[in-house]
Amino acid sequence: MSTTTGNMDTARRWREQWGYIGRGGVVVLFAGEVQSWVNELRNPEHWQPGCIAVDEGGKSWTAIAGTESNGALMWLPNDPIRD
Template sequence: MTWDLHNHFPGLIAPDLREQKFQEIRVVVTGALDFYKSGQWELYCDSITKLLGMAAAFSGLDDGLYNYTMDWVNALSRFTLQHTVVDFEAWALGQAFKPFQGLTIKPAPEHASKATQSPVDPALAAQNRQLASKYLDERPQLQGRGVVVLFQGQVSGWMNELRSPEEWEPCCIAVDRRGNQYLAIGGDSYHGATAWNWVWTVKSEGAAA
């Protein structure tokens, strides 16, 4: 398996510049892998955030670059929450390229704006929402209110509203009562995260359908 699968994606950017952008994506992903392996969680999350920014820049301009970047974000995000694979690099490569096996990438619908594009895999978003709903259902005193915080695929806690990222580990996911989801980014394991970054809204389901 190689990085060269991107050559199958047609784009609107000049070939030499496009190749440069693919190389930049590779550098960020490789850096994220190194940060993960060395336990530098804040830099790992920053790498994911950087990939999200790159994907936003490619959206509507080059579908190949956009899809390639977002599949890496999906792979990194899924592993962060599941945390079940020892050989992360091999797993991430397999997950990133799996959607392209025998498939043709289609342009995003014209009505799909950047706000409806999601870096979280729909199946993972549904799993997060199911965990949060179960937590609230088992605690009627909460009356279905507030935000449930998940870490590594398990419920870590609850807040009455989305706030205080410094109280949570980077890469935690917060799920509100509507199913919207936010990723804790920046900071470190000792000081906590520095911000909540949107990664999924209920509108994303319509865009993904």
């Protein structure tokens, strides 16, 4: 199983377990473990580089650049951006 598929499965199972199906937002993971859910993707500086955010549709973003103590610089889409 790829890391991307693993993150999507972990996020889906977490949503099912905690009643977040149908609530939108993103589940944020670090090193394959769920850290939190937020209602929209924002504030990369609140997350350390390497965090992955997964939405209900399976799209994902990675927090990049920055430092562990100051947070990431931006969220980079892991999927192609459609027109």
